[in-house]
Amino acid sequence: MGKTVDTNQSVIQSVVLADEKDSIILLDQTLLPNEKRFLEIKEMKDLWEAIYELKVRGAPAIGIAAAFGVYLGTKVSKAETFEALYEDFKRVKEYLATSRPTAVNLFWALDRMEARFKRETGKTPQEIKQALKEEAEKIRVEDEKVCEAIGSYGLSLLQPGWGILTHCNAGTIATAKFGTALAPIYLGKAQGYNFKVYADETRPLLQGARLTAWELKEADVDVTLICDNMASIVMQEGKVQAVLVGCDRVAANGDAANKIGTSGVAILAKYYGIPFYVCAPMSTIDMGCKTGKDIHIELRPDEEITSKWYVQPMAPAGVKTYNPSFDVTPGDLITAIITEKGIVYPPYQENLAAIFK
Numbered sequence: 001m002g003k004t005v006d007t008n009q010s011v012i013q014s015v016v017l018a019d020e021k022d023s024i025i026l027l028d029q030t031l032l033p034n035e036k037r038f039l040e041i042k043e044m045k046d047l048w049e050a051i052y053e054l055k056v057r058g059a060p061a062i063g064i065a066a067a068f069g070v071y072l073g074t075k076v077s078k079a080e081t082f083e084a085l086y087e088d089f090k091r092v093k094e095y096l097a098t099s100r101p102t103a104v105n106l107f108w109a110l111d112r113m114e115a116r117f118k119r120e121t122g123k124t125p126q127e128i129k130q131a132l133k134e135e136a137e138k139i140r141v142e143d144e145k146v147c148e149a150i151g152s153y154g155l156s157l158l159q160p161g162w163g164i165l166t167h168c169n170a171g172t173i174a175t176a177k178f179g180t181a182l183a184p185i186y187l188g189k190a191q192g193y194n195f196k197v198y199a200d201e202t203r204p205l206l207q208g209a210r211l212t213a214w215e216l217k218e219a220d221v222d223v224t225l226i227c228d229n230m231a232s233i234v235m236q237e238g239k240v241q242a243v244l245v246g247c248d249r250v251a252a253n254g255d256a257a258n259k260i261g262t263s264g265v266a267i268l269a270k271y272y273g274i275p276f277y278v279c280a281p282m283s284t285i286d287m288g289c290k291t292g293k294d295i296h297i298e299l300r301p302d303e304e305i306t307s308k309w310y311v312q313p314m315a316p317a318g319v320k321t322y323n324p325s326f327d328v329t330p331g332d333l334i335t336a337i338i339t340e341k342g343i344v345y346p347p348y349q350e351n352l353a354a355i356f357k
């Protein structure tokens with residue numbers, strides 16, 4: 001379990017590497033909105049647990065945490081050669097890869113750290129460890145710029161005063177900064193767009209209620225919290241002019257995995273003729289994944305449904321549950337995919353491939 005530290009950061013950075021402590025400082029998102037507590041993570045198993053228990057969550061933030069975790073886990077190696085250190089590195093990478101299966105950023109970051117390791121051939125173990133630390137920080141810094149670019153492209157699709165529906169949390173705490181789906185909201189706030197955000201609470205883990213509503217209230221953005229089963233009525237009543245969601249893995253054909261319930265929102269948006277945008281860093285687009293059918297959907301514990309938020313369980317003891325943490329929205333329900341390289345429209349197979357060229 002990580003140690004609690006006092007950090008009165010003004011702009012929340014949910015996961016950073018504390019140079020002076022050479023440890024990971026992360027915002028414990030499971031305690032929000034009631035407590036803003038930062039944990040100091042020094043041990044690999046504490047980081048693995050933080051990812052699994054969603055203390056740090058959101059595809060980009062998971063990737064950044066994993067990259068820092070690779071550094072933490074490798075720096076304690078006593079190896080005296082490149083080859084021996086590489087064996088220890090691979091054990092760290094394999095361990096972190098078991099924390100959560102759906103967000104491709106975890107694996108993207110681990111692979112990027114391995115690529116950096118291999119570029120350090122001939123260097124001393126100490127030099128290689130320093131290189132890993134640099135690469136992890138580069139991933140974090142780049143993600144800020146990526147999210148800001150997504151925010152700018154996303155904002156170009158929106159009008160001042162629009163109602164925007166969001167699902168789950170793809171905000172600043174799910175990334176290095178700005179978020180993905182909330183990035184256009186933050187950039188718009190700074191330019192006087194006065195958006196009205198309708199945030200789905202997003203059962204069962206309530207990232208919309210606990211995180212998005214909290215983030216947006218902190219940022220003085222007009223946010224209305226709704227239950228997931230109210231998405232239809234706010235669309236039907238003309239309160240919503242666009243839907244913005246994040247993602248955890250986008251397949252080459254444009255199918256996008258995101259928090260459970262997202263595909264239902266996409267179907268509603270299609271029915272009401274409302275544009276449905278997926279905000280996707282290229283680090284979340286998996287061209288090796290042909291369609292949404294190839295995306296591993298994480299299944300999580302019963303308690304998240306039956307008892308987690310209740311004074312006492314709200315379901316009969318021992319009742320079976322089905323708790324997929326994500327679902328896949330078919331590409332033909334997605335109006336456009338907003339990336340840091342620009343806005344990608346269908347046909348996604350060709351147009352997603354084009355942004356990687």
Ligand SMILES: CSC[C@H]1O[C@H](OP(=O)(O)O)[C@H](O)[C@@H]1O
Binds near residue numbers: 058169180
């Ligand atoms: C900016 S990625 C946000 C993405 O990640 C969330 O999943 P989780 O909270 O389980 O990590 C959700 O799918 C968000 O849209």
